[in-house]
Amino acid sequence: MPRTDPTPSAVSAVGALGTGRVADVVNLTELPAAVDEVLGEFFQATSPILEAIYPTVGEAGSALREFVMTGGKRVRPLFVFAGRQCSPPASGDKITLSETPDALAETLRVCAAIELIQACALVHDDILDRSDTRRGNPTVHRRFEALHAARGWSAASGHYGDSAAILIGDLALAWADDLFHGATPTGATDQSAPHRPVPFDATAVWSQMRTEVLAGQFLDITNEVSGDESRTAAERVMAYKTAAYTVARPLELGATLGGADTGLRRELHGIGIDLGIAFQLRDDLLGVFGDPEETGKPSGDDLIAGKRTSLLAVGLESASDADARLLRESIGRELDDAEIAAARGALTRSGAVAEIEREIAERRDAGLARIDALGCPDAARADLTTLAHRVTSRNK
Amino acid sequence: MPRTDPTPSAVSAVGALGTGRVADVVNLTELPAAVDEVLGEFFQATSPILEAIYPTVGEAGSALREFVMTGGKRVRPLFVFAGRQCSPPASGDKITLSETPDALAETLRVCAAIELIQACALVHDDILDRSDTRRGNPTVHRRFEALHAARGWSAASGHYGDSAAILIGDLALAWADDLFHGATPTGATDQSAPHRPVPFDATAVWSQMRTEVLAGQFLDITNEVSGDESRTAAERVMAYKTAAYTVARPLELGATLGGADTGLRRELHGIGIDLGIAFQLRDDLLGVFGDPEETGKPSGDDLIAGKRTSLLAVGLESASDADARLLRESIGRELDDAEIAAARGALTRSGAVAEIEREIAERRDAGLARIDALGCPDAARADLTTLAHRVTSRNK
Numbered sequence: 017m018p019r020t021d022p023t024p025s026a027v028s029a030v031g032a033l034g035t036g037r038v039a040d041v042v043n044l045t046e047l048p049a050a051v052d053e054v055l056g057e058f059f060q061a062t063s064p065i066l067e068a069i070y071p072t073v074g075e076a077g078s079a080l081r082e083f084v085m086t087g088g089k090r091v092r093p094l095f096v097f098a099g100r101q102c103s104p105p106a107s108g109d110k111i112t113l114s115e116t117p118d119a120l121a122e123t124l125r126v127c128a129a130i131e132l133i134q135a136c137a138l139v140h141d142d143i144l145d146r147s148d149t150r151r152g153n154p155t156v157h158r159r160f161e162a163l164h165a166a167r168g169w170s171a172a173s174g175h176y177g178d179s180a181a182i183l184i185g186d187l188a189l190a191w192a193d194d195l196f197h198g199a200t201p202t203g204a205t206d207q208s209a210p211h212r213p214v215p216f217d218a219t220a221v222w223s224q225m226r227t228e229v230l231a232g233q234f235l236d237i238t239n240e241v242s243g244d245e246s247r248t249a250a251e252r253v254m255a256y257k258t259a260a261y262t263v264a265r266p267l268e269l270g271a272t273l274g275g276a277d278t279g280l281r282r283e284l285h286g287i288g289i290d291l292g293i294a295f296q297l298r299d300d301l302l303g304v305f306g307d308p309e310e311t312g313k314p315s316g317d318d319l320i321a322g323k324r325t326s327l328l329a330v331g332l333e334s335a336s337d338a339d340a341r342l343l344r345e346s347i348g349r350e351l352d353d354a355e356i357a358a359a360r361g362a363l364t365r366s367g368a369v370a371e372i373e374r375e376i377a378e379r380r381d382a383g384l385a386r387i388d389a390l391g392c393p394d395a396a397r398a399d400l401t402t403l404a405h406r407v408t409s410r411n412k
Numbered sequence: 413m414p415r416t417d418p419t420p421s422a423v424s425a426v427g428a429l430g431t432g433r434v435a436d437v438v439n440l441t442e443l444p445a446a447v448d449e450v451l452g453e454f455f456q457a458t459s460p461i462l463e464a465i466y467p468t469v470g471e472a473g474s475a476l477r478e479f480v481m482t483g484g485k486r487v488r489p490l491f492v493f494a495g496r497q498c499s500p501p502a503s504g505d506k507i508t509l510s511e512t513p514d515a516l517a518e519t520l521r522v523c524a525a526i527e528l529i530q531a532c533a534l535v536h537d538d539i540l541d542r543s544d545t546r547r548g549n550p551t552v553h554r555r556f557e558a559l560h561a562a563r564g565w566s567a568a569s570g571h572y573g574d575s576a577a578i579l580i581g582d583l584a585l586a587w588a589d590d591l592f593h594g595a596t597p598t599g600a601t602d603q604s605a606p607h608r609p610v611p612f613d614a615t616a617v618w619s620q621m622r623t624e625v626l627a628g629q630f631l632d633i634t635n636e637v638s639g640d641e642s643r644t645a646a647e648r649v650m651a652y653k654t655a656a657y658t659v660a661r662p663l664e665l666g667a668t669l670g671g672a673d674t675g676l677r678r679e680l681h682g683i684g685i686d687l688g689i690a691f692q693l694r695d696d697l698l699g700v701f702g703d704p705e706e707t708g709k710p711s712g713d714d715l716i717a718g719k720r721t722s723l724l725a726v727g728l729e730s731a732s733d734a735d736a737r738l739l740r741e742s743i744g745r746e747l748d749d750a751e752i753a754a755a756r757g758a759l760t761r762s763g764a765v766a767e768i769e770r771e772i773a774e775r776r777d778a779g780l781a782r783i784d785a786l787g788c789p790d791a792a793r794a795d796l797t798t799l800a801h802r803v804t805s806r807n808k
Contacts, residue, residue, distance in 0.1 A: 066627055069624075069652055070631050076627075140578050167638065169639070171636070178574075182539065183629055186626050201620050213609040213612070219593050220596075220599050223595040227597035231469045240567070241560060249466065322566075348567075
């Protein structure tokens with residue numbers, strides 16, 4: 017039998033990723049493209065490995081690459097970058113990250129890594145939610161289901177699609193760690209540039225963030241089926257699945273890359289929780305009251321999906337008995353326009369909409385005040401302020 | 413609305429894991445218990461975090477802990493340890509790893525980490541294979557399916573079980589990286605013992621290993637449905653899903669922890685591929701010819717499961733037309749005893765059984781000869797030899 021041994025030499029050698037290719041990133045607007053460049057380099061390095069293992073495995077890599085490269089607002093990278101700017105590589109307000117290429121390369125790599133976490137989260141969420149489309153394209157499990165059917169393969173197409181998407185999400189999660197630590201599955205190490213390990217404090221935040229988002233997601237799917245109506249349950253999902261993962265930990269992570277002290281880390285984390293919860297509460301309102309033309313989602317989407325949001329929890333707690341009954345009957349099933357309008361009316365009458373709007377304003381203002389008080393470079397505070405407005409005032 | 417913010421201070425502080433608790437590991441026999449101790453410490457540190465997020469999330473952690481702690485032969489840790497002993501912490505044959513507590517603690521941590529990769533692989537594989545039991549207990553997805561049903565929760569129990577198991581596997585994969593890098597999701601850093609980063613070469617091998625096992629698994633499920641009968645396809649699954657992941661990369665990983673040079677790494681990797689392929693070929697034979705009393709699996713299990721093994725590929729290639737047809741009709745469906753006996757007869761007549769036995773002997777002997785020629789401490793070579801016999805001569 018011929019031997020097909022995967023020896024270390026069988027894989028192509030590539031240099032370290034994200035070093036020096038991105039000449040300059042001076043503001044937030046330029047960040048997404050710079051992150052995409054690092055991601056593109058990473059996929060260029062990894063594609064040949066998967067192709068060499070077997071052509072069908074190469075298709076898994078292509079699917080992941082297309083998923084990551086076509087779409088996504090790069091929200092988490094923006095907060096990593098903003099956090100990193102809060103602890104600049106040298107003292108003084110005038111030093112920007114772009115003037116220290118090593119620090120910039122490391123930051124962009126971590127930004128790219130967090131987008132791979134997000135890819136795993138979305139690919140797996142789409143299986144959990146049985147979603148057919150994502151960003152206008154078929155979801156990964158539907159893509160492989162269709163490929164299975166088109167090729168006339170044996171057994172159930174749906175189960176193959178789910179199985180393929182589970183493994184592709186796993187690959188994204190493993191690759192996220194590779195990127196975070198500056199490794200690639202090529203096994204290549206750049207001898208010309210000795211490897212600089214990520215600060216251990218950053219690794220610790222990275223660890224917390226991943227556990228929190230997975231725990232939050234587990235709680236979310238469990239609340240949906242258990243019918244837990246408590247505010248606490250809804251708030252915990254919001255705190256861990258959204259606020260910690262989308263804003264607080266990315267901000268703190270960026271700061272630890274620059275060696276931030278405990279005081280600054282704690283303050284950025286607190287700001288991130290305020291902004292992240294405001295972000296999620298806005299999302300909750302849009303999920304029931306949003307205009308499908310703006311959000312791209314069906315009218316009353318969260319009601320139909322049976323999401324156990326804070327908006328719903330406050331509504332159920334404060335509504336009249338009749339309205340609470342109406343709300344409970346409007347959760348987790350198809351609804352026509354009249355039924356959606358009725359549920360909206362019940363939520364508004366209960367005072368929940370006003371209370372959620374009040375908390376959004378409180379959280380946003382608290383976050384903005386804390387940003388103003390940060391002992392950070394002016395440019396960093398300005399960027400954080402921009403982001404704070406962007407995530408709390410959106411209409412889609 | 414009361415704030416439930418996950419601040420850094422909300423998580424309990426624990427010291428670094430695996431430092432100094434395990435007094436001594438002087439031989440392979442003692443290793444599994446020492447690895448279990450590190451795993452137990454890790455779960456003790458992480459359980460309160462999940463519990464604090466929400467009680468139902470704590471149940472996810474308990475399920476993972478029970479899965480990892482009850483069963484498993486710790487094969488991959490044995491090879492990590494054997495590899496580590498090949499590049500001892502100091503020169504000379506007499507220095508054992510147990511005399512350098514830091515090196516031992518690091519090695520045990522990496523051994524524990526690889527068991528969490530294995531936990532992810534098994535939990536997710538069980539969804540892919542629709543398996544009901546694992547190690548005599550319900551699989552993780554069946555456990556959560558049953559929990560859902562017992563509590564009378566809404567929506568489909570089966571889908572909730574799968575969803576919960578996807579997230580629990582993800583958690584294991586994320587935690588594997590945490591353990592590998594010495595972090596815990598508690599965010600605690602042990603100030604008394606400054607963190608020593610894992611050598612970057614080890615991180616690179618860790619990266620390769622995870623991509624290889626996921627790629628091999630992806631190829632395996634795809635071959636099963638595509639009906640790819642080529643030897644190459646079967647051999648690639650074996651090389652990546654088993655040989656690289658179970659033996660070659662663990663050995664090499666252990667060696668890189670001790671700063672092994674490229675020559676030793678390449679040699680250990682080659683030995684690992686030989687032994688790993690012999691291991692899988694033995695498994696293929698047992699999967700068709702094994703005694704259910706010994707293997708704990710149903711008679712003819714691989715045939716019924718439709719596994720595209722090398723044994724089957726060689727059989728299809730060498731069998732008469734009639735026997736090839738018989739074999740193709742015996743794949744991927746329920747079989748009675750007479751049908752299993754007929755398929756066994758066809759495989760034996762084709763010469764495939766003899767060829768596979770020959771390759772097992774060749775690979776084992778090549779591995780043993782290369783072990784003898786290693787410029788490593790005697791004790792390391794002796795342990796490797798023991799492991800080589802153990803994985804190639806088993807009957808279950």
